[in-house]
Amino acid sequence: MSAIGCTLLLSWQLEGSAAAINVAGSLRMNSYRLGMQLAADGPGLPAAAASQLRAQLVQMDAILTQLSRGDPRRPVFLPPSADIRAEFDRVALTWRQKVAPRVLGLLDAQAPAGAVRVRALQGDIEAFVREADQLVNLIERDSEQRTFWLRSSQLMLLALALVGTVSVIYLFFNMIVAPVERLRAGMGRMRERDFEVRLPVESKDEFGQLAHGFNQMADRLQGLYAGLKQLVSNKTAALEEQNRELALLYDSAAFVQQQQSAESLCDGFLQRLCDYFKADGGSVRVLDPVRGNLHMLVHRGLSEDMVDGEHCIKVGECLCGEAVQKKVSVVHDMRHMAQRDQLRCHREGYATVSVFHIHAQGQHLGFFNLHFRTPVTFNAAQRALLDTLGQLLGTAIENQRLAAREREMAVSEERNLVAQGLHDSIAQGLNFLNLQVQMLEQSVRGGQAAEVEAIVPALRAGVAESYQDVRELLNNFRTRLPDGNMAASLKETVEKFQRQSGIPVRLEADTDGAPFPREQQLQLLFIAQEALSNIRKHAHATQVTVRLHDRQDFELSIEDDGVGFDPAALQSQGDGHVGLHIMRERAQRIDAQLSVDSRPGGGTRVALRVPRAVRRAA
Template sequence: MAVNWRSPIGRNYKLGVRLVSVCLTGLLFGLTMVVGTLWLSWALEGAAAAVNDTGSLRMQSVRIGLNLSQPKPNLVELEQQIRALEKTIANLRDGDPQRPLRMPGRDTVQKQFHQLSDTWQNKLLPILSSFEKNPDQRAQWVSRYLNEVSNFVTIADRLVWQIEAENAYDTSILRASQLALIVLMIASSVALIYLLYGWVIRPVGALQRGISQMTARNFDARVPVEGRDEFGELASGFNDMAAQLKALYSDLEDRVEQKTRQLAAQNKELATLYGFSAYLSQAGDLEQRCEGFLSKLIEHFGASGGTVRILDLRQNNLHLTVHQGISENFAKDELCLHAGDCLCGEAAQQGEMKLHDFRSLPQVLQYRCQEEGFNSIAIAQIKLGNMHLGSYTLHFKTPREFTGEDRKLFEAVGQHLGMAIENQRLLTRTRELAVSEERNLVAQGLHDSIAQGLNFLKLQIQMLHDSLKRDAKDEVQEVLAMIDAGVRESYDDVRELLTNFRIKLGEGDLLDALKISVDRFRHQTGLKVDLNVDNHGLPLPSEQELQALFIVQEALSNIRKHAHASQVRIDLKNDRDFELSVKDNGCGFDQNIHASDKEQHIGLKIMKERAAQLNAKLTVTSKVNHGTTISLTIPRSARIAA
């Protein structure tokens, strides 16, 4: 791509300096030529004025002769004519730049002018002076003046001819200068074009061609560096860029392939982690999850076997939970391993991943894994944050090299297993807590209904014994009737408790469950029950619906046992907030007495505990002989998304 072209002079100067220098040189040259032509034009114009004034000398001298020839010469006019002629001679001698008037400076012209001036000063002017001073001899002086004036006119004609000759010479010089100026302008334009081509156009063209070749992915393209100016620096930078691009593109395919392999490995690692995470998030017991985890781990790393151990923090023991690829005797021997014993125990105690190749270990000790025929093992910890939950081990009969990515993956899956184990433990604790709470509610319900009924039956039996001893048959029949009624009521309470605690609601089943509970209440009591529903909001999740249903059932149970009501009204409004109320027109009670009588109102206590589980507000409004109203409100902030 290099171009064989001789660089212009001054190539090592900055481009701006060169361009300014050329422009200033052209400007000075042009100004010089213009000033020269202007001076020549001014000189020609001054010479033309000198020709006119010299010609006027002849006319003025003749007029003076005519004035002298008159019978009565006009001396005043003569004086004016003399001064005008002298002024003309003075102007020719001194010149007048404003007219302009200039006598050519050639020697022949100046010599002829001095001759003309001397003729006037030394010959004509003395005759005129004598003419004025000697009136008696004027004829003689007139004759002498006319004889000399012809010589003066001849000298003036000769001067005019010489000035015109000089003017013609200057005119030829002016024309030659103009032609020379034209030629020089053409030459200067060609030189300027040449310089601009060498300084600007050609380097720009070279850069353009280089860019075109770079666009066509020809990274061998180079631009000639022809100086240390701006374009030279630009060309040097272009060549450096081309060299760097060539170096980059030369190994681009290798780097792309390497990056592709890295991305594929990372994608595989992410897919593996996702597979482990998805599997461990499925439902199942702890042993089942550990079994599947170990199977996937053995398959991914190509191991011959493996184990998963769970740590007992109280005794600092590692318990073998699942195993694959090892003998039952080995599993039996390694069933419980103290942290710090053997290689697995040491790794668990140190809390870091370990790789052991038995071929490189001292042969003084023989590990149980070696007896099983394994040549290497890999051990990592089951962790959740900083909490150590256990360890897992892979056994290899053929030693396997672990890369940095393998180590990261081998350790990362332990975090997922640790999360699954901890979630399983939390789920178990949650279930235990829920069972405990339900047991507490069952106990309270039994105390409120069955225990009170049994206590009533115990009192009636005592009264029955007293009646039998006194042989009061009427009292016996009355007591037996009351015992029968108490047994039936206890039986109904037991059935109601069993029915309530067996209820399982799905999402949105609250209305149907309420209708069933209301129908059963109507059947048991024969009371009129109004159920009003305004349901425009999202349904509650099943857990909250179940607790709300239990509160309604407890309220109905209290009405059946204690209220002596004739009418019940249930209002449900599900909008932004969830509102539920149960109102009866029964006997009511004194809330001040209720506040101190805790043992007599276990049902209200149970309802308040259930409302607290919902983060809801439960209010009880009651007045003696004016009924009772129980209101449950679950605000929007406490609602769980269904």
């Protein structure tokens, strides 16, 4: 590599020196051209000739500057020699102190230049050309010397190639041919059933590993022939273990096919795993991909402190969150971890914690843990079994979600049919009534019944309000949810309310809890829509505040600064107030707690709360 680098450097320097010779040679050509121009023009210099001479002076200065600074891109540079640099300085000095000033003097003089001054200038040019010749000769001698070193380095490369070839042949024979011959001879003896043959392991390279593997094969063959009975026993034990694995798979597959809630499904799945692997504890977590949360759905054998502290973790947080982020199944041995004292699992007394993923159709749904207080290791077969069980559970959870979405679609289609029926009957009837009222108004205006004309505007206002209520009912029936995002649906409802009523609304949303089933989300959204509809119809409010707090408990409140009402008087009406009655029925369907606080002139607050005890996971 050094010889190659030296060759490249010398080649680059020779290229630069050759270009420098050409550039330095151009000094002589330009100098002669300058002298010939002065001799041809004689004592008087026309304006065009003077302009051309000035351009040649600028070109000569540019050439000297290029030689002085060099140009690595061409490349062009003077060789790094003290003699060459000194000669170049003399050439530059002669040009700048003698030739260039004389030429400029001739060009700047008012009177025509005399022949004596021109001949003196030509003498200076001759001296400048001799110095430039000397500079070119020095560069050529330096190039000859570098050419000699270039050829020497090339000869060195040739010698290195010859030595390397001989060395490679020698090493090839000793490191490859000889070990292969020994291996061939050993295989010949093994073919003759000489199981005592062993190869010497003389290195740690691939042939050493091959010889070691050959010796292991010989040991195994010798052991097989010597202990066939033990081998049959081991195979029988392996078959029994496989039968246990198949029994677990069959039992788990049959269990997850049953109709049950997600909590019951995961709890029965976790129980079977804990019993099979004799785990001291475990948990199943589901992933909320929207917020990056991992919610603990079920657990076994874990302390309440650990459950409360880790009921919800972020992706990338702690050991389990890191495994989800990397999407790999891991088994952590707490004894060999540097920061084990900072981990809650280690403080709880667990020595081994495993993380295996739940996924279906390429979609990551969560993971399950197995905790052991004594150190445990999983072989490849057990890891494959747990991965398969994770796929089985993931498929069952995904099937539950698909079934829930199918039910939602069926309900949605039914609501669309109801909405269509309402639109085709009540809405059109009200519209027709509105037209009739307009015609009646026109007729009355042409007559003398003044009292009838006073009633008609109120009648029209009632008809218009009824029509608006029907349209709002139709919109509510057609409500659809985004994928598990309650906050987005609530925001869309609030924006629609603002557009319809013109009342400003402040929305405060703090959502980090587990997602609701889609049926529950629809009921919650309908309650919010009904509360906002009551505000639009009756409250005469100027400001509405909607607060959503979604953690372990779900809380939704809708407040207005309207006229309010007397709850005692409303209670005496029984179920006469249809809006509140509908909201209470919807709250009862999802086991939620609904409260309405109001007083005349003090606004109204509708609060909805779903405790963690009755909250179901999606």
